[in-house]
Amino acid sequence: MSQPESAVADAQAGDRGGATPMKGESLAAFAERHGLRRSIARPALPVYLRQLWQRRHFIVTYATSRNLSKYSNSVLGQLWQVITPLLNAAVYWLMFGLILGQKDKPGVGGNYTAFLITGVMVFTFTQRSVLGGAKSVSSNLSLIRALHFPRASLPLAYTLQELQQLGWSMAVLIAIVLVTGEPVTWLWLLIPVALLLQTLFNLGAALMVARIGAFVRDVNQLLPFALRTWLYASGVFYSIQEQTKGLPELLRWVLEVNPAAAYIQFMRDLLIFEQAPSAVTWITCVFWAVCALIVGFLYFWLAEEKYGRG
Amino acid sequence: MAELTKERSQVALEEGKAAQEVVRAPEKRGKPTVVVDNLHIVYRVYGAASVHEKGNAANALMRILRRQGRPQMKEVHAVKGVSFVAYHGDAIGIIGRNGSGKSTLLRAIAGLLPPTKGAVYTDGQPSLLGVNAALMKDLTGERNIVLGCYAMGMTPAQVREKYDEIVEFSGIDEFVNLPMSAYSSGMGARLRFAIASAKTHDVLLIDEALATGDREFKRKSQERIRQMREEAGTVFLVAHNLDVIEETCNRVIWMHKGKIKMDGDPDKVLAAYTKN
Structure with missing residues (x-):
């Protein structure tokens, strides 16, 4: 029934002839002699990257399918991808623009509607990627326990899903920017660069919170608060430059180099202020993208073999 | 690389066939394909608070103060020290009561559940023959076929090649254009198996x-499993239906409370199991 009997079972298996463990040979050594490998070992980094690349079709299809399935039960369907951020922007416009009077402050470029919506759309992209990433492993345990694939596919697919949604939001954003009287400039050619950098950052962040969320479920309760604090600190509905005058330099600096604020600044420079992003903005945006991606990816990969346990 | 795999599966095919013919002559057993070495699996289950532990905030606070673990998180010691060696050409049936650790053992062999102690060498x-978790019920059968195939690691070319075969085998016909939530449970199961x-x-x-x-599909799927067994080097089969085990397997492992109770010829083990 217990250990002795399973040893008996081994002995029985051993009686079968052919290749059997030799006397005194451990099963591990026996397995090695026959070239068997541990079935759950973390692949080396280059192998892992290659496996991810091989799974690209799965990642894309999974992201698309999730997007399709998400709104399949609502009447307006895919339209919600655009309506939700617009409704959010409308609430903020009412609260911060009208009631708290940010609308006519300097530093918003004289076009508060475009200023606000740009901020909301850009921040929402990061916010949703992080929220999705945190759940990407923990809510897909059954998938992880059923099939083999590099687990980083999941946070990757969730980030991609948000990127697909952003496509719609960007179209609306650009329409609003044009309607509110901003001209089309050559700077708009940099929009894909801005989105690429932000996507890389989001991916890194999603990978990081995916690992944390996989083992500490409480993160899902905590994250919304963290993200809301981040939202208020990132100058989505006010100009950090103007609003923080008189505060300690260090605090102002921290607010301005925070990744969300940097990506918002980058996009506003292109769409509203019609100026090339400053060197500081460039450096901040690239720095966060590269840093988050490398750190997030390594951090996620290091726990690759543990994700099934939940 | 691809050619090598092909060659290997060709070899596997032939050896598999050979092994089938000598099913009752175990001395001709080939190379080991799976070695399970003193395997322990513990996994965590969330949200399993029992009735008398009320899940309110005051209780949660008390637990933290008393340094007790969360009641919602239970550890299940599903497999407790299992060791065996499986050989090329083996078709191994795993039997046992509900909750005896059969499915967990299978998942551990597949490398999907990390061992808490011990190891699996393959x-x-x-x-694992199971793609259910990747499918989405709100999507059409067509999209789910593509999604499921990619989830199993197929290439677009392979998906195109297999698509018609899957639709045909599942026998869902025009339902393939409807969301899976509209399927009867039998239809869903057929598509998933296909x-x-x-x-x-x-x-x-x-x-x-x-x-x-239904009966027709059962016959078809048993035929398909037999085919797959010939192609694969080693097959593990968990089933409650002992007839299936008896027909398909040349070795049976009896799991009881996370341990191996018996391992050997189907006749002997099945006889002991039914007597139990």
Whole structure:
């Protein structure tokens, strides 16, 4: 029934002839002699990257399918991808623009509607990627326990899903920017660069919170608060430059180099202020993208073999 | 690389056939394909608070103060020190009561559940015949076929090649254009089995796939499993239906409360199991 009997079972298996463990040979050594490998070992980094690349079709299809399935039960369907951020922007416009009077402050470029919506759309992209990433492993345990694939596919697919949604939001954003009287400039050619950098950052962040969320479920309760604090600190509905005058330099600096604020600044420079992003903005945006991606990816990969346990 | 795999599966095919013919002559057993070495699996289950532990905030606070673990998180010691060696050409049936650790053992062999202690060594990548978790009920059968195939690691060319075969085998016809939530449970099961069995494997793990569908489909799926067994080097089969085990397997492992109670010829083990 217990250990002795399973040893008996081994002995029985051993009686079968052919290749059997030799006397005194451990099963591990026996397995090695026959070239068997541990079935759950973390692949080396280059192998892992290659496996991810091989799974690209799965990642894309999974992201698309999730997007399709998400709104399949609502009447307006895919339209919600655009309506939700617009409704959010409308609430903020009412609260911060009208009631708290940010609308006519300097530093918003004289076009508060475009200023606000740009901020909301850009921040929402990061916010949703992080929220999705945190759940990407923990809510897909059954998938992880059923099939083999590099687990980083999941946070990757969730980030991609948000990127697909952003496509719609960007179209609306650009329409609003044009309607509110901003001209089309050559700077708009940099929009894909801005989105690429932000996507890389989001991916890194999603990978990081995916690992944390996989083992500490409480993160899902905590994250919304963290993200809301981040939202208020990132100058989505006010100009950090103007609003923080008189505060300690260090605090102002921290607010301005925070990744969300940097990506918002980058996009506003292109769409509203019609100026090339400053060197500081460039450096901040690239720095966060590269840093988050490398750190997030390594951090996620290091726990690759543990994700099934939940 | 691809050619090598092909060659290997060709070899596996021939050896598999050979092994089938000598099913009752175990001395001709080949190379080991799976070695399970003193395997322990503990996994966590969330949200399993019992009735008398009320889940309110005051209790949660008290637990933290008393340094007790969360009641919602239970650890399940599902497999407790299992060791065995499986050989090329083996078709191993795993039997046992509900909760005896059969499915967990299978998942551990597939490398999907990390061992808490001990190890599983395999030749090639064992795959579980199960794709259900990747499918989405709100999407059409068509999209789910593509999604499921990609989830199992197929290439676009392979998906195109297998698509018609999957639709045909599942027999869902025009329902393929409807969301899976509109399917009857039998239809859903048929489609899932058709997708899952569309791929060839080195070491194949089958978990209760046979209990679904009508008589016609049962016959078809048993035929398909027999085919897959010939293609794969080693097959593990979990089933409650002992007839299936008796027909398909040349070795049976009896799991009881996370341990191996008996391991050997189907006749002997099944006789002991039914007597129990």
